[in-house]
Amino acid sequence: MRKSIQHGRLCLTFDDRNFDNWLKVLPLWRKYDARGTFFVSGAVDATAIGVMQRLQNDGHTVGLHALHHAKYPNKKDTYIEEEILPQLDVCRNAGIKIRSFAYPYSLRDEESDGRLFEYFDFLRGGAWQIREKDQEMVSIDRLFLKDVADKQLFYGMSASGNFDFHEVSQSIFRAAERGETIVFYAHDIPEKLAPSHHISVGQLEVLLKLARALDMDICGMNEL
Numbered sequence: 365m366r367k368s369i370q371h372g373r374l375c376l377t378f379d380d381r382n383f384d385n386w387l388k389v390l391p392l393w394r395k396y397d398a399r400g401t402f403f404v405s406g407a408v409d410a411t412a413i414g415v416m417q418r419l420q421n422d423g424h425t426v427g428l429h430a431l432h433h434a435k436y437p438n439k440k441d442t443y444i445e446e447e448i449l450p451q452l453d454v455c456r457n458a459g460i461k462i463r464s465f466a467y468p469y470s471l472r473d474e475e476s477d478g479r480l481f482e483y484f485d486f487l488r489g490g491a492w493q494i495r496e497k498d499q500e501m502v503s504i505d506r507l508f509l510k511d512v513a514d515k516q517l518f519y520g521m522s523a524s525g526n527f528d529f530h531e532v533s534q535s536i537f538r539a540a541e542r543g544e545t546i547v548f549y550a551h552d553i554p555e556k557l558a559p560s561h562h563i564s565v566g567q568l569e570v571l572l573k574l575a576r577a578l579d580m581d582i583c584g585m586n587e588l
């Protein structure tokens with residue numbers, strides 16, 4: 365039975381292997397009663413397992429992001445065997461609950477979704493795939509989900525780099541007002557903003573504070 369999402373749901377997601385900073389900001393998430401989703405690429409070695417367990421123990425969701433961070437279109441025939449199963453098998457054995465996958469470079473199509481839904485409940489692509497030139501994020505209805513299906517593809521919006529705070533906050537306001545679920549993505553969470561693809565600790569706190577003030581559910585994908 366799914367929780368009611370009267371005030372909207374914010375899913376913040378983070379990719380790759382930015383383990384040090386992901387762990388460093390765990391107290392910040394606790395402060396706002398918030399959880400995120402962390403998509404891990406590369407070998408699920410002892411280091412990765414340790415990080416995944418710490419994230420999971422704090423209530424966060426761990427997802428997968430491909431063993432070699434390979435582009436799906438380049439490896440269609442071998443993607444499951446070479447990119448998915450080696451990560452998935454180790455996670456299962458280590459007691460890491462995996463339900464979600466983020467496409468490297470957001471490269472996907474309906475055929476890839478169909479194959480990956482055999483292993484995952486939730487897939488994340490990128491909003492740029494469906495955004496028309498100059499279209500405002502807040503006006504793209506497919507980014508705002510009233511209901512989350514048992515097998516759901518999300519188009520993640522960027523909350524990284526020098527992102528447009530107005531654009532991001534407009535989307536958060538809309539989701540809060542209409543009880544919708546929205547997904548953002550970034551990568552590392554450094555103290556000072558590194559060039560592109562990342563979100564600084566300060567920026568993350570601004571988003572957490574805003575969503576909390578709007579009484580949104582700030583949750584990981586395992587909670588959907």
Ligand SMILES: [Zn+2]
Nearest residue numbers: 379380468469
């Ligand atoms: Zn990536």
